[in-house]
Amino acid sequence: MALSPQWLDELRARVTLSSVIMRTEKLQRAGREWKACCPFHAEKTPSFTVNDEKGFYHCFGCGAHGDVIRWMTDQRGLAFMDAVKELAAQAGMEVPAPDPRAAQVAEQRAGLVDVTEAAQGWFAGNLASADGAAARAYLATRGFDAHTVQRFGFGYAPADRQALKRALGAFDESALQEAGLRIAVDDKEPYDRFRDRLMLPIHDARGRVIAFGGRILAPDKTDAPKYLNSPDTPLFDKGRTLYNLHRAAPVARQSGRVVVVEGYMDVIALAAAGIDEAVAPLGTALTERQIERLWRMVDAPVLCFDGDNAGQRAAQRAIGRALPLLRPGKSLAIVRLPAGLDPDDLIRQQGRAALDALLAAPASLIHTLWAFECDAQPLLTPEDKAGLKERLLAQVDAIQHPDIKALYRRELLERFSAFAFPPRPPREWPPRGGKPGTWQRGVARPPVPSPAHAAALGRAAGGGLRDHLESAVFAGLLRFPDQIMRHEAALGRLASRDPQAARVIDYLLDRVETLEPEAALPISADDSPVAHPDDSHFPFLRQGTDPDYARTVLAEAVALLVERPALEAAMEVATARFAADPEGALAEQARLRQRKLEIERRIGQMASNHAAAAAQEHGAEQAAQAGSGI
Known part of the structure; x- marks a missing residue:
C-alpha cells in the first residue's frame, strides 16, 4: 500500500509528537520544546529534544532524529504500516485503501x-x-x-x-x-x-x-x-490550501491568533506591517477543510474580510460553513472593517494601530450572525420581525453539536425577544389624572383592596392556565397590583417560554394602570382571559393574611413559576445530548429532576406552613384560655 505525501502530512499534523512520546518517556518543558534523556542511548544529562511545532525529535548525543512515524517504527519497533494505522486511529483518520x-x-x-x-x-x-x-x-x-x-x-x-x-x-x-x-x-x-x-x-x-x-x-x-x-x-487543491500557512503557523502557535484575510496581497500587506500570522483562501470562499486546518492552530481564528459588500458576503459564507462544524472550544471571531476598506487600505490611511485595535476586539460568531440577519432585510413590520426569527432558527438548525445548538437557539431567541418585545416603560400608580396614591414602581404599596374589589380581582385570575400555581400567582398579582411591575422582568421571561401565560401577563401589564383600590374593577370578569382558582390555600389569596407576609410568599411563588419552564427546557437539552454524552446527560437529568422535586415540595410547603402557623396560633389561644380557667 502506497500512501500519498499529502495524506501522511495530514496524519503528522493531526498528532502531537510530544503526546505520543510521553506515553513511554518522561518529558520536561524547555521553552518552546521538550527535553529528556535519550531513549536510544544511555546518558545522564538530557540531550534529547522534542519540537511539536516542527514535528520532529532530535538527540544531540547519538544523532537520533525523526518524526512521529519514525518514533513508532524505531522506538516502538512497529512496521511502517502498523505505525501508520495506530496513529491514524488516534487521529480519527481512515487509512486509504490499497491502490x-x-x-x-x-x-x-x-x-x-x-x-x-x-x-x-x-x-x-x-x-x-x-x-x-x-x-x-x-x-x-x-x-x-x-x-x-x-x-x-x-x-x-x-x-x-x-x-x-x-x-x-x-x-x-x-x-x-x-x-x-x-x-x-x-x-x-x-x-x-x-x-x-x-x-x-x-x-x-x-x-x-x-x-x-x-x-x-x-x-x-x-x-x-x-x-x-x-x-x-x-x-x-485550492479548497484545502491556505496561502502563507507555512509561515503563519509557527507565529500563530506563539501568539495564539491567526488572522484570515481575503487575498494574498492582504496577507503581504499585514506582514509588511509586522502582522505575520495572516493567511488567505485562494479564489474561493473559506471551505470546511480550511476551517479545520485553522482550528488546528488556534481555537478561534479571526476573519478580517474587506468592508465592501463582497467581503461581508464572504464572511457570511464562512459563518454558514462553520456552523455545522462547531464543537466545544472551537469557533470563529469576526472583524468588520470600515465600509469600502481592506486591511491594506486601513493600514495606509489610519496606521497599524487602527487595525490592531479591531483585531484585539473581534465580535463573536453568534453576535455577527445576529447582526448579519438583522441587516439582511428591513425590520419594520411584524412580518419582517417574524422573518428574522425564521432566518435565525434556520441558521441554528445547521449546527450539529447538540449542546451548542441548544445554547445558540436560546441566546438568539432571547435577543429576538428583547428586540421584538422591548420592555414596557415604567408605569405610575395611580395613572396620571387619577387619585393620589402612596405606591410607585418597586417602592411603596397601595392600600389593600376592599373585600368586594378583591373578589372581583380574584374572578379574573385562573381559567385556561396549565395548573393551580399559575392561576394562584396571577390571582395574587391582581390582588396585590403593586407586585405586577416589581416582577415584570421575571414575568417577561415566563411569557417568552409559555404562550398561554404570555396572554395573561400582557393582560396584567395592560390593566395595572387602570386598577384603582377601594373601587369596583373597571373591567368586567368576562373581559379577562383568566378566572379565580377553586380554592385559596396559598397565603397571598387568604383574607386576613399579613400583607407583608403575603407579598413575600407571592414573590417566591413567582420565582418558582418562572423557573419551572426553564427546567423543562434544560431537560430537553439534556435529553437531546444523550446520544453524544450519555453519562453527562443522565447526571444532568438527575440534577434537574431533583430541582423539580424541590420546587414541587416548596409549593406544597407554602400551604402546609400556613396551615401549621394557623394551628399553632389556635393552640396558643386554647392554652391561654385553659390557663385563665375559662
Missing part, C-alpha cells in the same frame, strides 16, 4: 514539485530583468520593501506566450501542463497560462511551491481577470 497506482502518483507529484520550483526560480529572475520594470514599479506603489519582495518570492511572467516553455525546456510539455503552467486547447499549440503578470508562489504546509497566483499589470486588459490562480492539480 496499485498510488506509488506512481506519488512519484508523479514529486516530479511536479521539481517543475514548480524551477518555474518559481525563473519568475523571480525575471522580476530583476528589464522586462520586470512594470512589476517592480507596481510593487513600489504598494510600499513593499526589498525584504518583503524577497521573502514572499515575487516574480514576473513575460507577455510572450511561449517564454516559460523555452525557459523550462528540460521538462516535458505534459509535466508543464499538469503543473498548471501551460494550457492546451483542442488541437492548437499550447501556451503559457501566466503572461504579463506579477507572480507569487503558493506553498503547501511544508513550504514547497505547489502553485502560483498572478496579478495583471496592464490596466487596459479589462477582459482578463485581475487575479489568476493555478488550477487544481495533483499538487494543488
Whole structure:
C-alpha cells in the first residue's frame, strides 16, 4: 500500500509528537520544546529534544532524529504500516485503501514539485530583468520593501506566450501542463497560462511551491481577470490550501491568533506591517477543510474580510460553513472593517494601530450572525420581525453539536425577544389624572383592596392556565397590583417560554394602570382571559393574611413559576445530548429532576406552613384560655 505525501502530512499534523512520546518517556518543558534523556542511548544529562511545532525529535548525543512515524517504527519497533494505522486511529483518520497506482502518483507529484520550483526560480529572475520594470514599479506603489519582495518570492511572467516553455525546456510539455503552467486547447499549440503578470508562489504546509497566483499589470486588459490562480492539480487543491500557512503557523502557535484575510496581497500587506500570522483562501470562499486546518492552530481564528459588500458576503459564507462544524472550544471571531476598506487600505490611511485595535476586539460568531440577519432585510413590520426569527432558527438548525445548538437557539431567541418585545416603560400608580396614591414602581404599596374589589380581582385570575400555581400567582398579582411591575422582568421571561401565560401577563401589564383600590374593577370578569382558582390555600389569596407576609410568599411563588419552564427546557437539552454524552446527560437529568422535586415540595410547603402557623396560633389561644380557667 502506497500512501500519498499529502495524506501522511495530514496524519503528522493531526498528532502531537510530544503526546505520543510521553506515553513511554518522561518529558520536561524547555521553552518552546521538550527535553529528556535519550531513549536510544544511555546518558545522564538530557540531550534529547522534542519540537511539536516542527514535528520532529532530535538527540544531540547519538544523532537520533525523526518524526512521529519514525518514533513508532524505531522506538516502538512497529512496521511502517502498523505505525501508520495506530496513529491514524488516534487521529480519527481512515487509512486509504490499497491502490496499485498510488506509488506512481506519488512519484508523479514529486516530479511536479521539481517543475514548480524551477518555474518559481525563473519568475523571480525575471522580476530583476528589464522586462520586470512594470512589476517592480507596481510593487513600489504598494510600499513593499526589498525584504518583503524577497521573502514572499515575487516574480514576473513575460507577455510572450511561449517564454516559460523555452525557459523550462528540460521538462516535458505534459509535466508543464499538469503543473498548471501551460494550457492546451483542442488541437492548437499550447501556451503559457501566466503572461504579463506579477507572480507569487503558493506553498503547501511544508513550504514547497505547489502553485502560483498572478496579478495583471496592464490596466487596459479589462477582459482578463485581475487575479489568476493555478488550477487544481495533483499538487494543488485550492479548497484545502491556505496561502502563507507555512509561515503563519509557527507565529500563530506563539501568539495564539491567526488572522484570515481575503487575498494574498492582504496577507503581504499585514506582514509588511509586522502582522505575520495572516493567511488567505485562494479564489474561493473559506471551505470546511480550511476551517479545520485553522482550528488546528488556534481555537478561534479571526476573519478580517474587506468592508465592501463582497467581503461581508464572504464572511457570511464562512459563518454558514462553520456552523455545522462547531464543537466545544472551537469557533470563529469576526472583524468588520470600515465600509469600502481592506486591511491594506486601513493600514495606509489610519496606521497599524487602527487595525490592531479591531483585531484585539473581534465580535463573536453568534453576535455577527445576529447582526448579519438583522441587516439582511428591513425590520419594520411584524412580518419582517417574524422573518428574522425564521432566518435565525434556520441558521441554528445547521449546527450539529447538540449542546451548542441548544445554547445558540436560546441566546438568539432571547435577543429576538428583547428586540421584538422591548420592555414596557415604567408605569405610575395611580395613572396620571387619577387619585393620589402612596405606591410607585418597586417602592411603596397601595392600600389593600376592599373585600368586594378583591373578589372581583380574584374572578379574573385562573381559567385556561396549565395548573393551580399559575392561576394562584396571577390571582395574587391582581390582588396585590403593586407586585405586577416589581416582577415584570421575571414575568417577561415566563411569557417568552409559555404562550398561554404570555396572554395573561400582557393582560396584567395592560390593566395595572387602570386598577384603582377601594373601587369596583373597571373591567368586567368576562373581559379577562383568566378566572379565580377553586380554592385559596396559598397565603397571598387568604383574607386576613399579613400583607407583608403575603407579598413575600407571592414573590417566591413567582420565582418558582418562572423557573419551572426553564427546567423543562434544560431537560430537553439534556435529553437531546444523550446520544453524544450519555453519562453527562443522565447526571444532568438527575440534577434537574431533583430541582423539580424541590420546587414541587416548596409549593406544597407554602400551604402546609400556613396551615401549621394557623394551628399553632389556635393552640396558643386554647392554652391561654385553659390557663385563665375559662
